Amino acid sequence: MTDRSRGGPRAWSLLTLGEDRFFQGNEGYEDIVDEVYRYDTTVANYRAVQEGDTVVLRDKTRALGIARIERIEVTPGATKTRNLCPRCRTTNYVTRKVQRPRFHCRRPCNHSFDEPEQIQIPVTQFAAHYPNTWVSLDGGLSRTDLEDLALNRSQQQSMRELDRNALTAHLDRLSVTLPAAKTSSAEGRTRTRTRSRSRSISGGTRQRSVQERINQGPFRSALLERFGLVCAVTGPCPAEVLQAAHLRDFATHQTHVVDEGLLLRSDIHQLFDAGLLWIDPDDLTVRLSPRVAEHPQYCQYDYQVITVAALATDTTRAALRDRLAPGPEHVEPS
Ligand SMILES: [Zn+2]
Structure with a gap:
């Protein structure tokens, strides 16, 4: 996994579940923010993200934590619902808070509607797992920091590539040590500590606990x-x-x-x-x-x-x- 033609591990900033991840046309994904990140073939960069890569999980304003992808689970043959403007059949519309009809398509369509048209599209789903390498940042990296670290600053994507060396330098300044990737067993070293978390705890609860700590302000x-x-x-x-x-x-x-x-x-x-x-x-x-x-x-x-x-x-x-x-x-x- 380490010998890739693309030249070694890369680093990504990943937008987590939340209102921001509820991007147009998608229904969002179930994330357990400190353990797994889900995405599919409709998301830019889905092909580029690989095991061994470093990921920074972010919300609207700050970094929640950082990890190394230990395993990517691939589920082909899935479908997802996409919501479209009924007139032009694009996702180029906005949801209005007060004004009715609730949805309004941007120019040039300009159509207003109460219900989007729903279609099913075939996707492959991915789940990037990193349960053993997660390190909480709780905002130690701000959104501005992440913007500065992004390789392509013009793009608003849920998965954005970061400058890996600059990220490493920034983490050093924050005294954050990222655990080594656990994707390879070539060293003959197996993990002795595996997380045995109660499956009865829902991901939502766990995500909330991270969120609550951040909300300390x-x-x-x-x-x-x-x-x-x-x-x-x-x-x-x-x-x-x-x-x-x-x-x-x-x-x-x-x-x-x-x-x-x-x-x-x-x-x-x-x-x-x-x-x-x-x-x-x-x-x-x-x-x-x-x-x-x-x-x-x-x-x-x-x-x-x-x-x-x-x-x-x-x-x-x-x-x-x-x-x-x-x-x-x-x-x-x-
Ligand atoms: Zn339209």
Whole structure:
């Protein structure tokens, strides 16, 4: 699979299920965003995407995660429903939110209609599986980043090719390590860890869990973009346990200033909110309360300079300083 005439693995940005993927004439696909991506022969680039390729799964605004395609399942002889303008029989129409009739064909047709004409077209379906190599990005790559990485910037396709080397460089900056492709068994090395996920959990639920984490807000995404997948205290770690920490008490200030936030591993975040761990605004060292400093899990961080000190601004230091100023006690960890 690695010896391909096209010259090695490529990288793709894939639009996931969601209103955006509900493109005209298609009914969408059932995706489990961190495990499988489905497409068919009506999608541009369907032939070019191969096992071993790197894929970035995106929604409308940001990258959800990255993986390497481990296996592509091919199902020939399928059909799909395509919706067409009844007059010109193209998909060149828009769905109107308020105005009726609900559908309106663009120029030159200009026809308005209540129901599109439905036809069945033969397709081959593909399912790209990547259950073992998925890494959550949770917005660490923005849509703008992805635009910059795209090889062909003029195209609005659900599967777009990315500049693989530029992507790799960008991931390095985010401290993201992509697992090696598991498509070849030539190394004689078989996976010892296979995901045994409950089949009772629907893909919809799983997709939602990714979505909910992202919906913790643009603040967290902005921090992921800025710091990468890096806890300010403990260093690189999975996005799943990285939380956006407000250096100023959010309940009081109600603002999301990126300079006044850090990414903290969930346990570190709780210690931080509880006032058992803080950051010296002058030398940017982590400080632990005596009780926590005694703990073997945490003692290594006491008096260590934070991992993202190079990115700290005067605003960051001011927020850290205000946090330590005498005043009302911190609120309970949220
Ligand atoms: Zn028409």
